Every structure is written in structure tokens, then in C-alpha cells.
Amino acid sequence: MKAARKQGKMESIGFIGAGNMAEALMRGLIAAKVAHSTAITAYDVKQERLTSVVKSMGINAAAGAAEVFAKADTIILAVKPQQAKEALRGISADSSKMVISILAGVRLAALEKLLPEARIVRVMPNLACIVRKMAAGFSLGKRCTGDDADSVKRILASSGIALEVREEQLDAVTGLSGSGPAFVAYIAKAMIAAGIEQGLTIKAAEELTLQTLIGTAELLRKKEMKPEELIKMVSSPNGTTVAGLSIMEDSDVEDIIKETIAAATRRSVELGKKE
Numbered sequence: 001m002k003a004a005r006k007q008g009k010m011e012s013i014g015f016i017g018a019g020n021m022a023e024a025l026m027r028g029l030i031a032a033k034v035a036h037s038t039a040i041t042a043y044d045v046k047q048e049r050l051t052s053v054v055k056s057m058g059i060n061a062a063a064g065a066a067e068v069f070a071k072a073d074t075i076i077l078a079v080k081p082q083q084a085k086e087a088l089r090g091i092s093a094d095s096s097k098m099v100i101s102i103l104a105g106v107r108l109a110a111l112e113k114l115l116p117e118a119r120i121v122r123v124m125p126n127l128a129c130i131v132r133k134m135a136a137g138f139s140l141g142k143r144c145t146g147d148d149a150d151s152v153k154r155i156l157a158s159s160g161i162a163l164e165v166r167e168e169q170l171d172a173v174t175g176l177s178g179s180g181p182a183f184v185a186y187i188a189k190a191m192i193a194a195g196i197e198q199g200l201t202i203k204a205a206e207e208l209t210l211q212t213l214i215g216t217a218e219l220l221r222k223k224e225m226k227p228e229e230l231i232k233m234v235s236s237p238n239g240t241t242v243a244g245l246s247i248m249e250d251s252d253v254e255d256i257i258k259e260t261i262a263a264a265t266r267r268s269v270e271l272g273k274k275e
Contacts, residue, residue, distance in 0.1 A: 011035065013155070014072025016065050016087050018044035018053045021102060022078035024129040026057060028159030031132070041071045045083075069093055074155065077101040077111075081271075085114065093118040098148060100138075100155070104174065105271035108141045108167055119144045121152050123162070124173045127181050134160025135180070137173030171272070175265030183260055188213060 013035045015022045022042070029035040043062040044050040054061045062068045065087055068075055073096070079087045081103045091114075093099065098119045101111055111120045120141035128134050136156055140148055149164055156162035165173060188209050195205030220230060235241045248254075 011074060012039045012041065012072045014062070014068035014075040015040070015042040015078055016044075016068055016075060017078035017080075017083075018042045018046075018050050019078060021125060021127075021129065022076065023053055023057075024132075025076060025078075025102075025125075025159055026053070026059060028129065028132050028134075029155065030057060032158035034155060034158045041068050043068050065091055069097060072097075074098045074100065074151070077103060079103070081106050084111070088114045091115065095119060095143060098144070098151065100152060104178070105268060105274070107272055108139065112141055112143070117143070119148055121148065122167060122170065123152070123156065124170050124178045125156070125159075126177050126179075129159040132159050134162075135177040136160060136162040137165045137170055137177070138162055139165060139167040139170055171265050171268040174268040175261045175263075178268075179261075179264040183257070184213070 013029060015026065018026075026040055026042070029040065030037050037058040038060065040057075040059040041062050042050060042053060042059055043065055044053075050061055053059065060071070062071070069091055075093075075097060077084065077087070077099055084101075084103055084106055093115050094117045097115075098121065099111070099115060100121045100123055102123050102125050103111075104124070106122070108120055108122050111122065112118075121138055121144060122141070123136055123138040125134050125136040129136075134156070136159075138152055138156065140152075153162050153164075163173075191209045191212075192202075192205045195208060196202060200208070216230070219225065220227065225233075231241075231245070235245065
């Protein structure tokens, strides 16, 4: 595989499942030139959905999961967790195949039981992959090689960032970044409502809130600042920020956020036990 890439060739990637997350990952791969559209093969049980994705991106359609495995070097499993066994029924894959699963709650051991010879990787992505700003965590299975981590990072980096973690940490990844977009959106909703209550138009409140969230994240990342440093930078003695922060500091908002992520993490653990 490495030799092929050095010669300018792109590896073939297959998708079993062509839903919203899978489509976003496909578009990221093509935009980042990790894979050409003609090197992507997909299958979905919903023919109408598959036809739509194939037409919009120029990828290849497969008649079934077996055809995806036959044509692709790397296969991304993107069906619903409860559909995994049926999707992989009758599939035989040797160690030359790397299977990247984005199935929530399905452990590596369960996937390795279904595909006993393949190299399995488990990934927890998030919805921001749609705009190529994904925050993901991944864990390598017991048959993965030393080069597989780099390959997975390269594939996932086309849609954002991906950090390698131990599998037991993927539940925390699920709670923090997997479910995180919903939690951040909830905070954004509250900020927008507050802006409207203070006299702004809906449009103004929305635009100012979203740009504030984007700008704050960029500032923290690009300037490599700690949140505490940014808070201090914005807070002038007896100023408006201090007045607002005093409300937050006197409340249990920090505990609520911690409890929110902890609850999502616990639920991820519970779902994993039910697989």
C-alpha cells in the first residue's frame, strides 16, 4: 500500500452504508484528495439513497457488501449498530483488509468476532464531519499493524481531526465530542435567546452568537491559549465580563456541564454492554 501511494496512486475505499455520516466522510476524502471518486465504492440497503450519493459524487455503486469487500482495500462500516451482523453476514475478509467501524457502542471484540481475520479499527466521529470540522477518537484492534494508525489518521483527517485513544476511553470521547455538538448547540440556543431578550433582532443574535463561538475556538487553538488565559484577557476590573462571569461562578453551571458529559459517557458504556 505504501509503495502504491508513493507512485501517486490512491487506495480504494469502500463504504457499507451511505447515510449522512458516510456521505460526509466520502466528500471529505474526495476534497482532500485522499481518494478519487472513482476509487470509492459504496453499498446501502436503501437503493434510492445509494443512487443519490452515487450520482452526486460520481462514486461506484455495489450490489452488496461482498462486492465492497472485493473492490476496496479499506472498508468503512457505517450502518446502524443493530444492522452490523446482517451487513457482514457471509463476508470473509483476510488481514489485507482494514475495516473502520463508526458504529456507536459496538466494541472491537464484537467486530473481530464477525470478521476474525480482518484488521479492525473503531472510530467515534461527530456530526461536524459534514463541514470537515470533525473531532474523532479511534482505537486499533488486536490485528492492526504499526502503519494502520497513520492510515486511519490520514483518512479521517480529510474530515477534521482524529486522536488515537484506548478503547475504554472511546466512551468518554462519545460523551465529550460525539455528543458535544448538541451540547454546544444548546448553549448557543441560550445565548441567542439572551441576546433577543436584551433587544437584538433574531438574525443579529444568531450571527453574533455563532461568530463568537467560532472566534473563541479559533483564538484558543491558534494562539494555543488555555481557557483561563482567555477569560483573564477579556475580564477588565469592574467591567461587563466580570459582571457576567460572577453569575456563572456563583451558579452550578460548571457542574452541570460535567454531569451532562458524564451522563452521555455512562450511556455509551451501557449501550456497549447491550451489543
